[in-house]
Amino acid sequence: MTNLELHAPAPADLEGDLASLRGDCARMAPHWAAPDRITALPISPSLIHGVTVPPASARLLDAMSEYGD
Numbered sequence: 001m002t003n004l005e006l007h008a009p010a011p012a013d014l015e016g017d018l019a020s021l022r023g024d025c026a027r028m029a030p031h032w033a034a035p036d037r038i039t040a041l042p043i044s045p046s047l048i049h050g051v052t053v054p055p056a057s058a059r060l061l062d063a064m065s066e067y068g069d
Contacts, residue, residue, distance in 0.1 A: 053061075
């Protein structure tokens with residue numbers, strides 16, 4: 001379905017310039033700190049319950065040489 005609703009373009013400069021944007025980003029950066037890297041440990045497939053894969057996705061993966069062939 002095509003979205004035919006048109007929107008007017010946003011003004012190019014609402015409150016400042018690139019320098020003010022970079023300053024805003026620098027102030028926000030501490031609020032979005034990434035957690036320490038967590039390494040996932042492998043688990044036994046017998047412990048995985050309730051996972052369902054649609055048939056089309058299973059066929060797609062089966063056709064990929066890395067997974068199924």
